[in-house]
Structure formats: C-alpha cells, structure tokens
Amino acid sequence: MSTTLTPSDILYDKTYECPVCYNKFTSKAIRTGKNQALSSDIDLYARYAVINPILYDAILCPNCGYCSLSKNFSTLLPTQIKWIKEQVTPKYKKRNFDTYTSINDAIIKHQLALVSSIIKKGKIGEQAYICLHIAWLYRDLNALNQEKIYLNKAVNGLKQALETENFPLFNLDALTTSYIISAISYTLGDYTNAKTYLSDVLYNSNGKLKDRALNLKEMILEHS
Known part of the structure; x- marks a missing residue:
C-alpha cells in the first residue's frame, strides 16, 4: 500500500546563522529525494507532487531582516554586510510567518530577498532569478498582471x-537560461526575441532541452 506524503513528511527545520547579525534561527527546508517533480511549464517552472520548493527558498533572518535565496544566504562580503546593516536592518519590521509558508508569504520573502540583493549590489543574474521565482509564485495565484511585471524583470535581467556574467547561475547553465529567455519572450508575445535566443539552444543542446526547444520552435512559428 502506498503512503501519501504530506508537507510535514517532506519539510524539516534547518538551522542558519545570519552572516549579518550572527543570529541563529531555523527555517523549513525540503528533504532531499522526498518531493517528486511531476511536470513543468514551458519556462521550466516545475510542478511537484506534494509541495513547491520555491515556497521555502527565500531565507529571512527574523532578527535583522537580511534575506536571500538559500543557495547563497551565507556568502556576503564585509562591505555587503555593512550595507545591509545600514540600509536594511533600520527599516526592517519584524513579522511572524506561519510554519508552512503560503504563496503570499513566499512572495513577501522573495521581495525582501530582492531588496537585500539590490542593497548588497548583487549580480544582475541573481536578481533576475529572484524575479523569475516571484513571477512563478504570482502564476500560482493567477495574478496575471503581477506575473507579467516580474517576467519582464526576469527576462531583461x-x-x-x-x-556580462559567468555561468552557471545557481542551477542554470547558459543554454538553459537562453531557453528560459526564449520561453518567457514567447509568453510575453515577443516572438523576435524568442526566436533569437532559441536558435543557440537548438544548435548546441541535446536531450530533454533539445526536445523542449523543438517544441517551443513549433509554438513560436504558429504565432509569428
């Protein structure tokens, strides 16, 4: 008999130490191998069997307000710490989030991560990646106008x-990023950009990415 997993089966409390104020706190994280991906949207937004990992990818220090994606939460230079202390912490209003993060709470945390990234002068790619996450979260709320705003920010970034920057960007290599740019451009009705960025993917990729690119090519041709 198969067992149906719940969020409590997949999430655990992970301990972080804030690189800005050295506060130790816990935040929910996904257990490796427990959450099965079922499908993905045209721009590679993955759909999971039990819980959306993006809900738990922005880590917020509840003491000082520094927020970042989990992948680079601890990587701050001394000058960046100074900027966060001067420009983020004084404006931060402590807030309580539920144990199991809602989509709206996840959007707030990602927006705080975007602010921290801008203040610390983080890479454009990092900021674009955060904007992409926010767009996807708005998609789940069917908030199409907000999704479009952040898709535009993401694709431009x-x-x-x-x-201008070195890749990979977190878990995205250059070809996958080009594919995402093409897919977002298609979604936004910018078929010229969609074709431009897809050409390199079609020529240089293989496997699943190549299959996705060929499918996207047919979709673009139908609308251009």
Whole structure:
C-alpha cells in the first residue's frame, strides 16, 4: 500500500546563522529525494507532487531582516554586510510567518530577498532569478498582471546576465537560461526575441532541452 506524503513528511527545520547579525534561527527546508517533480511549464517552472520548493527558498533572518535565496544566504562580503546593516536592518519590521509558508508569504520573502540583493549590489543574474521565482509564485495565484511585471524583470535581467556574467547561475547553465529567455519572450508575445535566443539552444543542446526547444520552435512559428 502506498503512503501519501504530506508537507510535514517532506519539510524539516534547518538551522542558519545570519552572516549579518550572527543570529541563529531555523527555517523549513525540503528533504532531499522526498518531493517528486511531476511536470513543468514551458519556462521550466516545475510542478511537484506534494509541495513547491520555491515556497521555502527565500531565507529571512527574523532578527535583522537580511534575506536571500538559500543557495547563497551565507556568502556576503564585509562591505555587503555593512550595507545591509545600514540600509536594511533600520527599516526592517519584524513579522511572524506561519510554519508552512503560503504563496503570499513566499512572495513577501522573495521581495525582501530582492531588496537585500539590490542593497548588497548583487549580480544582475541573481536578481533576475529572484524575479523569475516571484513571477512563478504570482502564476500560482493567477495574478496575471503581477506575473507579467516580474517576467519582464526576469527576462531583461537574464539577458544582461548572459552578456556580462559567468555561468552557471545557481542551477542554470547558459543554454538553459537562453531557453528560459526564449520561453518567457514567447509568453510575453515577443516572438523576435524568442526566436533569437532559441536558435543557440537548438544548435548546441541535446536531450530533454533539445526536445523542449523543438517544441517551443513549433509554438513560436504558429504565432509569428
């Protein structure tokens, strides 16, 4: 008999130490291998069997207000710590979030992560990646106008990052990023950009990414 997993089966309390104020706190994290991906949208937004990992990917220090994606929460330079202390902490109003993060709470945390990234002068790619997450979260709320705003921010940032920054960007290599730019451009009705960024993917990719690119090519051709 198969057992149906619940969020409490998949989440655990992970301990963090804030690199800004050295406060130790816990935040929910996903147990490795417990949460099965079922499908993904055209722009690679993955759909999971039990819980959306993005809900728990922005880590907020409840003491000082520093917030970042989990992948680089602890990586701050001394000057960045100074900027966070000067520009984030004085304006931070402590708030309580539920144990199991809602979509709206996740959006707030990602917006706080975006603010921290801007204040610390983080890479454009990092900020674009956060905006992409926010767009996807708004998609789950069917908030189409807000989703479109953040998709535009994400695609513009990802294009700039491809030109000026080193890859991979977190878990995205350059070809996958080009595919996402093409897919978002298609979604936004920018078929010229969609074709431009897809061409490199079609020529250089293989496997599942190549299959996705071929499918996207057919969709673009139908609308252009």
